Amino acid sequence: MIELVQGKIDLERVIAAVSHPGAGATVIFVGTTRDHNEGREVIRLEYEAYEEMAISELQRLVLTAQTQWPETRAAIAHRLGEVPLGEPSVVIAVSSPHRAQAFAACRFLIDELKKSVPIWKKEFFQGGEVWIGTQQGTPLPSSWVRPDS
């Protein structure tokens, strides 16, 4: 299960998607909108995605995880639109017969998701708004050329 959802993420549903009788361990990552970021008090947050590509990138990541940790199953739900403070914006569940693999695959998926999946977060704070991102976070092609140079 890979989903981009408007409205609250149903945590139990994400977990149910990876449950099976041989899965002794499930590791779940829940990413929540924080009230502070880099010293700013955050008022609200909005997420936007390049949906078709986000889905295909997430599928690619899940396949990569299943290749590296063959007994794992993974499900990912990411919320789009406005996300009230304190509510989950992303949930990743990974089940496995053994916990080491579930931990490793879950960590891999959230790290890669944040690096390469085209989903953007806009933070609204007292006195302004900002798109959150980092150049390092986006895969830079080797032939990268600064357009202004």
Added chain:
Amino acid sequence: MIELVQGKIDLERVIAAVSHPGAGATVIFVGTTRDHNEGREVIRLEYEAYEEMAISELQRLVLTAQTQWPETRAAIAHRLGEVPLGEPSVVIAVSSPHRAQAFAACRFLIDELKKSVPIWKKEFFQGGEVWIGTQQGTPLPSSWVRPDS
């Protein structure tokens, strides 16, 4: 929150116990009873605890985790009595401003829980029953002497 519970573990409640406005990451471990163990088909499972000591050991583990990863908060619920196959026997939730700490502390807690907390699992399978445990899993004092030697 540290709890030994009869009946189903309320996952949302365990997570809620560690939620706070500064927690951007929550990592949850769910340990589920499997239908097979070491080649045996498991029919049912029962957990038994030395409850007073299990609680104090779990408190000690949570304190240790909070010392090592100061910004984390942790909650643990372990189910006792009969646990139907496929249902969680243990849930550990760890929140943190940043995910690396939440992953590390959650992994630490489940590893240590399984090593040293006096909770026992009895497996009922076709043709028998067995208490699951391992000598290495229990802290061995340095002056350990085999009683029969």
Added chain:
Amino acid sequence: MRVLVRYFAAARERSGTTEEWIEVEESATLAGLWSLLVQRHPALAGLGSCISFAVNREYTDRLHTLRDGDEVALIPPVSGGSTGGCIHD
């Protein structure tokens, strides 16, 4: 030939549109397309060092040669990290 350009997040706000078809020359590269887009929407220039590109939903580099009907997306930095390292106005 023409390509469909899709704008997201900061790029969407600076261009004032979500997508548009752009005429490009045969064998145009992404770098060539980018020059056209900056002429068309000067506010995009400030994002230059931060933007990545995807063609037909795959990340690629600016030397990539476009084909008729390609879907090109401007990908500002994704939401994972801090704003450190990305210089724009």
Added chain:
Amino acid sequence: MRVLVRYFAAARERSGTTEEWIEVEESATLAGLWSLLVQRHPALAGLGSCISFAVNREYTDRLHTLRDGDEVALIPPVSGGSTGGCIHD
């Protein structure tokens, strides 16, 4: 003096009881208590190499000297791992 002995899991089943007060000599050690318990409940002997002990809810070793009123728990291997390495009948 006497100590309260608590039995769990396999130790509970082999002793047939959950807890009992046991008379021990002054300065008795856990090792001494264990010998008494095995005489009292011979089936416990088979668990010998697998059992750990807690006194007043802290793990300790068999050279530990008991005091009047101590709560001693017999701790068979906990549920985390396989049965490998623990030899009992």
